Amino acid sequence: MPTYHIEMMEGRTIEQKKQLVEAITRVTTEILGTAPESVDILITDVKRENWATGGKLWSERS
Amino acid sequence: MPTYHIEMMEGRTIEQKKQLVEAITRVTTEILGTAPESVDILITDVKRENWATGGKLWSERS
Amino acid sequence: MPTYHIEMMEGRTIEQKKQLVEAITRVTTEILGTAPESVDILITDVKRENWATGGKLWSERS
Amino acid sequence: MPTYHIEMMEGRTIEQKKQLVEAITRVTTEILGTAPESVDILITDVKRENWATGGKLWSERS
Amino acid sequence: MPTYHIEMMEGRTIEQKKQLVEAITRVTTEILGTAPESVDILITDVKRENWATGGKLWSERS
Amino acid sequence: MPTYHIEMMEGRTIEQKKQLVEAITRVTTEILGTAPESVDILITDVKRENWATGGKLWSERS
Numbered sequence: 001m002p003t004y005h006i007e008m009m010e011g012r013t014i015e016q017k018k019q020l021v022e023a024i025t026r027v028t029t030e031i032l033g034t035a036p037e038s039v040d041i042l043i044t045d046v047k048r049e050n051w052a053t054g055g056k057l058w059s060e061r062s
Numbered sequence: 063m064p065t066y067h068i069e070m071m072e073g074r075t076i077e078q079k080k081q082l083v084e085a086i087t088r089v090t091t092e093i094l095g096t097a098p099e100s101v102d103i104l105i106t107d108v109k110r111e112n113w114a115t116g117g118k119l120w121s122e123r124s
Numbered sequence: 125m126p127t128y129h130i131e132m133m134e135g136r137t138i139e140q141k142k143q144l145v146e147a148i149t150r151v152t153t154e155i156l157g158t159a160p161e162s163v164d165i166l167i168t169d170v171k172r173e174n175w176a177t178g179g180k181l182w183s184e185r186s
Numbered sequence: 187m188p189t190y191h192i193e194m195m196e197g198r199t200i201e202q203k204k205q206l207v208e209a210i211t212r213v214t215t216e217i218l219g220t221a222p223e224s225v226d227i228l229i230t231d232v233k234r235e236n237w238a239t240g241g242k243l244w245s246e247r248s
Numbered sequence: 249m250p251t252y253h254i255e256m257m258e259g260r261t262i263e264q265k266k267q268l269v270e271a272i273t274r275v276t277t278e279i280l281g282t283a284p285e286s287v288d289i290l291i292t293d294v295k296r297e298n299w300a301t302g303g304k305l306w307s308e309r310s
Numbered sequence: 311m312p313t314y315h316i317e318m319m320e321g322r323t324i325e326q327k328k329q330l331v332e333a334i335t336r337v338t339t340e341i342l343g344t345a346p347e348s349v350d351i352l353i354t355d356v357k358r359e360n361w362a363t364g365g366k367l368w369s370e371r372s
Contacts, residue, residue: 050105
């Protein structure tokens with residue numbers, strides 16, 4: 001613990017995910033004082049047809 | 063905010079998702095008085111082998 | 125199924141929650157063709173100190 | 187209710203999922219005294235590139 | 249991993265939670281072959297006014 | 311988007327939460343190239359009696 005869930009639009013590269021989990025783990029251990037091994041991060045790649053803002057799917061936006 | 067997560071069996075059409083997010087956003091703004099743009103909806107399409115009720119996967123039901 | 129999770133700022137009344145779950149269940153059954161009894165809705169009341177947008181907690185906004 | 191969400195690395199067989207939901211439903215009804223039909227279980231198969239521990243994606247581990 | 253989230257009506261005793269997490273961890277390690285230490289379980293106690301089935305909050309049911 | 315959910319043991323101060331959401335938003339915008347306003351972070355303070363690792367509630371550990 002802590003445990004993170006990150007939902008983001010699909011299409012991010014492995015390199016971006018790698019950098020992101022490194023950075024989040026680093027700032028978490030600095031600020032909360034936890035061991036890096038206790039930080040779990042789960043990413044969900046969300047399709048544009050499965051995310052809506054303002055009543056409109058992102059797949060319907062131009 | 064508010065943020066919705068909807069888990070449903072896979073197989074819904076884009077048209078159904080479109081109508082659903084429109085309707086949910088409409089009733090939310092009417093009842094809670096929030097701006098449509100602040101309503102986020104995330105849909106998860108769940109495989110029948112990943113949902114169980116009563117101890118039985120839906121993929122095992124006839 | 126489907127199962128909804130709604131996260132919203134704390135402070136909504138029971139009456140608003142009552143109206144919201146009725147309306148969401150109604151539009152869901154109309155659009156997806158499911159039985160009302162199969163619609164589960166879980167609400168999470170989120171404290172302003174536990175929600176941030178743009179890097180700022182809502183409790184820090186004036 | 188109760189409703190379970192299980193996140194696990196992808197690669198489990200249907201047979202394992204079948205056994206797992208049966209067993210979880212059984213122990214839940216024994217301990218909480220609920221009817222089996224009221225136990226819902228949703229499984230998420232997580233890709234190794236989407237789970238990090240200690241700041242490192244599991245896909246990067248050897 | 250795996251990571252469990254259990255949502256249940258508030259009111260369960262610590263003793264029930266204790267038995268439940270022991271039993272779930274045991275069946276998980278037996279069926280999936282993972283180490284007990286890798287099983288994380290998070291429980292959410294849900295108020296009756298925050299759970300609806302069939303369009304009706306459980307706090308409104310008699 | 312992206313949307314973060316952070317589950318952590320209860321007891322963190324507002325100051326820690328403030329620093330954490332600032333830092334996470336900063337690294338996210340740097341690595342993913344999104345606008346800060348599109349980053350939403352929701353924190354859940356988890357009681358020790360509601361988190362188990364290795365089949366044991368954290369409230370039962372000494």
